[in-house]
Structure formats: structure tokens, C-alpha cells
Amino acid sequence: MANVLIYAEIKAGKIKKSAFELASEGRKLADKMGGELTAALIGPGLESFAPELAKFGVDTVYTVESPELEGYNSEYFAQALAHLISETKPEVVLMSHTMQGKDLAPRTAAKLGVGVMADCVSFSLDGSTLIGKRPMYAGKCFAEWSAASAPQIATARPNVLETAETPKAGTVSRMAFTVDTSRVTYTTKELNLDTSGKVDLTEAEIIVSGGRGMGGPDYTLLEEMSAIFGSRATVGASRAAVDAGWRKHSDQVGQTGKTVTPNLYIACGISGSIQHLAGMGSSKVIVAINKDTEAPIFTKADYGIVGDLFKVIPEFNKELKAILAE
Amino acid sequence: MKSLVCLKQVPDTETQIKVNADGSGIVTDGIKYVINPYDEFSVEEALRLKEKFKAGEVVILSIGPDRCMEAIRTALAMGADRGVHVCDDAVNSADPFVMAQTLAAVASNQEFDIIFCGHRAIDDDFAETGAMLSELLKIPQITLVTKINVSADKKSVICERDIEGGKETVESPLPCVVTSQKGLNEPRYASLPGIMKAKKKPVEKKSLSDLGFSPETKLQAKNYSMPSARQAGKKYEGMEPQDAAKTVVQALRSEAKVI
Ligand SMILES: Cc1cc2nc3c(=O)[nH]c(=O)nc-3n(C[C@H](O)[C@H](O)[C@H](O)COP(=O)(O)OP(=O)(O)OC[C@H]3O[C@@H](n4cnc5c(N)ncnc54)[C@H](O)[C@@H]3O)c2cc1C
Numbered sequence: 001m002a003n004v005l006i007y008a009e010i011k012a013g014k015i016k017k018s019a020f021e022l023a024s025e026g027r028k029l030a031d032k033m034g035g036e037l038t039a040a041l042i043g044p045g046l047e048s049f050a051p052e053l054a055k056f057g058v059d060t061v062y063t064v065e066s067p068e069l070e071g072y073n074s075e076y077f078a079q080a081l082a083h084l085i086s087e088t089k090p091e092v093v094l095m096s097h098t099m100q101g102k103d104l105a106p107r108t109a110a111k112l113g114v115g116v117m118a119d120c121v122s123f124s125l126d127g128s129t130l131i132g133k134r135p136m137y138a139g140k141c142f143a144e145w146s147a148a149s150a151p152q153i154a155t156a157r158p159n160v161l162e163t164a165e166t167p168k169a170g171t172v173s174r175m176a177f178t179v180d181t182s183r184v185t186y187t188t189k190e191l192n193l194d195t196s197g198k199v200d201l202t203e204a205e206i207i208v209s210g211g212r213g214m215g216g217p218d219y220t221l222l223e224e225m226s227a228i229f230g231s232r233a234t235v236g237a238s239r240a241a242v243d244a245g246w247r248k249h250s251d252q253v254g255q256t257g258k259t260v261t262p263n264l265y266i267a268c269g270i271s272g273s274i275q276h277l278a279g280m281g282s283s284k285v286i287v288a289i290n291k292d293t294e295a296p297i298f299t300k301a302d303y304g305i306v307g308d309l310f311k312v313i314p315e316f317n318k319e320l321k322a323i324l325a326e
Numbered sequence: 327m328k329s330l331v332c333l334k335q336v337p338d339t340e341t342q343i344k345v346n347a348d349g350s351g352i353v354t355d356g357i358k359y360v361i362n363p364y365d366e367f368s369v370e371e372a373l374r375l376k377e378k379f380k381a382g383e384v385v386i387l388s389i390g391p392d393r394c395m396e397a398i399r400t401a402l403a404m405g406a407d408r409g410v411h412v413c414d415d416a417v418n419s420a421d422p423f424v425m426a427q428t429l430a431a432v433a434s435n436q437e438f439d440i441i442f443c444g445h446r447a448i449d450d451d452f453a454e455t456g457a458m459l460s461e462l463l464k465i466p467q468i469t470l471v472t473k474i475n476v477s478a479d480k481k482s483v484i485c486e487r488d489i490e491g492g493k494e495t496v497e498s499p500l501p502c503v504v505t506s507q508k509g510l511n512e513p514r515y516a517s518l519p520g521i522m523k524a525k526k527k528p529v530e531k532k533s534l535s536d537l538g539f540s541p542e543t544k545l546q547a548k549n550y551s552m553p554s555a556r557q558a559g560k561k562y563e564g565m566e567p568q569d570a571a572k573t574v575v576q577a578l579r580s581e582a583k584v585i
């Protein structure tokens with residue numbers, strides 16, 4: 001049978017939203033292919049997550065447990081996932097193009113001797129051939145990719161595929177597995193997690209971004225705006241702001257930073273260089289606040305405010321607070 | 327310290343990408359090519375390791391058509407010692423798995439303490455080759471690295487890497503593959519004497535038959551297309567900040583429905 005397997009990523013004791021996006025998409029593909037939708041949960045004690053996956057259409061949830069799979073390690077997780085794939089032989093494997101997915105998918109694929117269609121924004125089927133449409137050149141163009149080997153593995157950009165509930169059984173099946181610890185790998189010494197619970201730029205639904213126009217490292221106005229939106233929002237930056245040392249490297253949006261697709265991107269004091277536009281040009285809605293009416297960002301913005309950001313943003317935040325409190 | 331730097335030549339970030347008439351690829355006329363920015367971080371880091379240990383070698387490995395020679399020479403001008411250029415139509419624009427196989431074929435013939443890849447090539451945007459290469463070589467991968475500290479005996483490395491919402495510090499035996507992320511360092515520019523010296527540094531050219539394998543394509547692309555053109559939307563100019571802010575916030579709720 002032509003089954004679809006999704007890899008469900010767990011973070012801080014929760015299934016990531018992107019896993020539900022995969023399940024919803026996987027359900028549609030499995031129905032068209034006349035197969036089952038299965039899900040992989042890797043790590044000890046995860047079967048309690050099965051009902052959540054079932055809600056989004058998963059027929060069977062496989063759990064792979066081993067003491068070595070307690071924390072994420074690329075080699076051990078790739079072993080476990082490759083094992084599950086070899087045992088259950090899905091036609092299609094979907095993973096998320098998250099920080100972990102980018103680390104895990106290619107290693108798993110290399111173990112199986114197949115390729116990965118990375119960072120897809122939509123999927124279709126041509127018979128049983130999966131077609132993944134993916135941005136290239138940071139979104140300056142797109143192409144449709146297909147795999148010439150089985151299984152067909154693809155990663156999906158978070159936040160793009162729609163979620164849809166289609167309750168299924170979600171039967172749990174435990175897969176026995178012994179990690180081959182003779183394969184050398186790294187050991188984790190320390191994890192430094194941002195305790196603010198901030199979502200990563202690539203997964204945020206709303207991004208408030210500041211550029212050179214911020215005039216310095218004080219991003220309080222933007223942090224405030226992000227806080228008004230709550231945990232689905234985060235703060236980004238242009239390269240000019242990062243290079244000036246105002247923001248962390250990991251905050252950079254653009255061709256040499258992160259490519260993002262939020263529902264709402266608010267660019268403050270950002271001119272809209274080709275590299276920046278490449279990275280955020282496929283955001284669903286773009287707002288620009290800039291004092292230069294000629295700034296290129298206005299050619300892409302759905303809503304533009306020409307004005308001094310230090311005057312506009314405090315008002316914007318006030319309005320936002322009021323409307324979100326309604 | 328002996329480092330291998332896998333380096334891809336890519337269109338300059340300023341390039342306006344255009345898709346060709348039959349959608350089979352992009353128009354390459356007039357494109358200016360540069361070293362993939364993430365691979366520049368790798369070159370710099372490899373040079374720093376050689377400087378720190380006051381011994382060793384930095385080898386540049388690039389797969390691609392003749393024009394890649396320019397990127398290799400630039401890296402040699404930055405200070406790398408020698409280059410290997412794999413140039414063969416069968417792999418010049420291959421998918422990441424085949425690229426990784428080709429890189430592995432070169433890498434496994436020589437001993438390296440550490441292998442650098444960029445976290446991602448900014449043309450095809452796969453972000454896969456480094457991890458695939460490390461698996462094919464059966465050595466550890468440390469992706470998205472922003473700090474590298476090699477032990478004095480050159481047997482292990484401690485790296486800081488980006489993870490979702492923070493940083494992870496890992497320790498790995500060497501050799502391993504690291505993939506460079508922004509923040510690792512500030513790459514140096516090639517100096518004039520560096521450019522002169524680079525002309526005399528050796529670059530070995532290899533074909534697939536030299537490497538002794540024939541690749542099997544794993545991925546194919548077709549129907550290249552441009553993103554749907556974004557129209558400039560509404561622009562509010564000459565308004566009081568309060569009025570402009572109110573108008574846009576309300577539009578985000580009632581018109582765009584994103585808040
Ligand atoms: C190889 C390479 C890679 C690059 N990659 C990236 C990348 O990934 N991401 C990226 O962002 N850039 C990238 N760049 C840099 C890019 O070319 C631009 O230099 C950068 O995006 C400019 O950032 P900015 O818009 O913040 O600054 P500027 O272009 O200086 O724009 C600042 C804007 O702020 C406005 N402003 C100033 N004061 C105020 C105020 N008080 N109120 C309102 N508006 C104000 C100005 O009108 C101006 O439009 C790259 C460049 C190169 C060469």
C-alpha cells in the first residue's frame with residue numbers, strides 16, 4: 001500500500017504545530033494515493049501524543065524508543081527514523097524544514113541513499129510521484145521537484161501548509177529499536193534555550209522587523225509590539241541592524257539570513273534591499289513603516305506608512321492593544 | 327590542522343533571477359558569480375585554525391563548471407593552500423545527494439582533521455549537502471555552527487550551534503563535518519600579495535572517471551516559475567501618525583484578517 005509517513009517533532013514537551021501541518025497535508029496525499037497516514041514519534045514515552053496526531057488524520061502512530069533517544073542527536077535519531085522507514089516502507093515521507101528537520105532529514109536520507117526535496121511550500125501528486133514546489137534563490141524563483149528514488153522524502157516549510165482536522169484512529173504501534181552506539185557522534189554539553197518561549201523566526205506567524213532606521217540597539221518599541229501579539233510573534237532584523245551589532249545573527253531576515261513566510265511581516269526602518277526582499281517577499285501580508293516615501297519596501301508592502309517610526313510605532317502599538325483587547 | 331572546505335560558486339545576492347522561456351531553469355546570461363557566503367565563513371575559519379596551530383593545510387574543494395576556478399582562486403587568495411576542482415557535466419549541477427557523494431569521493435582519499443560545508447548554498451537553498459556528506463563518510467555532523475574550538479591535541483572539537491530558540495554546545499571527536507552559519511566569523515578579504523600568490527598555488531582538476539564512480543540522480547526539477555508579482559498596496563502619507571496607525575491596524579483586522 002502507498003503509505004505516507006510524517007515525522008512529528010516534539011519540542012519542550014509539546015508536538016510542534018508544523019507536525020499538524022504535515023499530518024493535514026499527509027492525510028490528503030494518503031487519500032489520493034489510497035494509502036494510510038502514519039506518523040513517527042522518536043524518543044521515550046511519547047505515545048501520549050498519539051491522540052493529537054489522530055485528530056489531524058493519522059491512522060497509525062509509530063513510537064521508536066531507546067534510552068539514547070531521550071534528547072535529540074542527529075546520528076541516533078537518523079538511525080531510528082531510517083529504521084522505521086525501512087521497516088514500514090512508506091511511499092512518501094514528510095518532515096518539517098525546521099532547525100531540527102534540516103539537521104535530521106538529510107542524514108536520514110543519506111542512510112537510505114535517497115534525496116530530500118527541501119523546504120517545499122506546496123505538494124501535488126502526479127500518479128504516485130510526489131511533486132514538491134520549492135522556492136529557490138531565497139524565493140526569487142520557484143521550481144517543481146520530484147524524487148527519482150524511493151521513498152520520496154520532502155521537508156515542508158513551517159507555517160505554509162494549512163491544518164485541517166480529520167479524526168482517525170491513531171492506533172499506537174511500538175517499534176523495537178537498538179541504537180548502534182558504535183557509530184561516532186557528538187555529545188551535547190549544554191543547551192542554552194531562550195526562556196522567553198519566543199518562536200523561531202522561520203516559524204513565527206507574525207514578525208516585527210527593524211532595520212538601520214531603528215538608529216541603535218534599542219528595539220523596545222518592536223519588542224513591545226511583538227509582545228502585544230503574544231507568543232505567535234517574534235522580532236527580526238535586517239542585515240544592517242545585525243552587522244551594526246544591534247541584533248543577534250540569528251535574527252537576520254534575508255537571502256543570507258532566514259527566509260520567512262509569516263502571515264504578517266512588519267518592516268520598520270528597513271529600505272527593502274533585494275536580499276531582504278528575497279527573504280520575506282512571500283509573507284502573506286507586509287506592512288512597512290519608513291520615513292522615505294521612495295523606499296523600495298513600499299513596492300512590496302500591502303500597507304505602507306510614510307513617517308518617522310519613533311512617532312508611528314507608539315501609536316500603532318496603542319491601536320493594536322486596543323483592537324486585540326476587543 | 328588539515329581542513330577541507332567544500333565551496334560552491336553561486337550567483338551574487340544582487341542578481342535578479344529570471345526564469346527561461348520553457349521553464350527549464352534560470353537565465354544565466356550576465357550573472358556575476360561569487361563564493362557562497364556561508365562557504366566564505368568556512369574558508370576564514372579553516373585559515374584561523376591553521377594559524378592557531380601554526381601548521382597544517384587548507385584545501386578548497388569545488389564541484390562545478392570552469393567558472394568555479396575563479397571562486398577557488400579567490401579562496402586561495404584569502405590564504406588557502408591548494409584546490410581540487412571537480413568539473414564534469416554529470417555532476418556540475420547535481421542534486422545534494424550526488425554532490426555529497428562526489429565530495430565524499432574526494433574527501434575519503436585524503437585525511438582531514440575537519441571538513442567544512444556551508445549551512446546552505448544560497449542558490450538552490452537545500453541545506454542538505456553537509457549532513458549527507460558526513461553520513462556518507464560515517465563521521466559526525468555538527469550543523470549551523472557559530473563557534474569552533476578545537477582541542478590542543480586536535481582529537482576533538484567543541485562547537486556552539488544554533489538550535490530553535492537558542493544555542494547548543496556539543497563536543498565531537500574529529501574528524502567531523504561542520505556546517506558554517508552566520509556569526510561564525512568575519513571573513514577576511516584577499517590581499518594583493520595574496521592574489522599574486524594564489525596564481526601559483528596548485529589546483530587539481532578531476533573528472534568523475536578520476537574519482538571512479540558514476541552517480542545516480544536522486545532529484546529532478548522542472549517548471550521553474552517566478553513568484554506571483556507583489557503589487558504595491560495602500561500607502562498612507564502626510565497623515566498624523568495616530569490616524570495612519572489606526573487606519574492600518576483596522577485594515578489588518580477587517581480587510582487583511584491577519585490579526
Ligand atoms: C552578500 C550580501 C548579502 C546580504 N544579505 C542580506 C540579508 O540576508 N538580509 C538583509 O536584510 N540584507 C542583506 N544584505 C544587505 C542589504 O544589501 C542592505 O544593505 C540591507 O538590507 C539594508 O538594511 P536596512 O534596510 O536596515 O538599512 P538601509 O538600507 O540603510 O535602510 C534604512 C531605512 O530606514 C529608514 N529610516 C531611517 N530612519 C527612520 C525613521 N526614524 N523612521 C522611519 N524610517 C526610517 C530609511 O528611510 C531607510 O529606508 C546583504 C548584502 C550583501 C552584499
Ligand SMILES: Nc1ncnc2c1ncn2[C@@H]1O[C@H](COP(=O)(O)O)[C@@H](O)[C@H]1O
Pocket residue numbers: 332333334335362364365387388389390418422425442443444445446447448450451452453454455456
Ligand atoms: N558544487 C559544490 N561544490 C562544493 N561544495 C558544495 C557544492 N554544492 C554544495 N556544496 C557544499 O554544501 C553546502 C550546502 O549546500 P546545499 O546543500 O546545496 O545547500 C555548501 O555551502 C557547500 O559547502
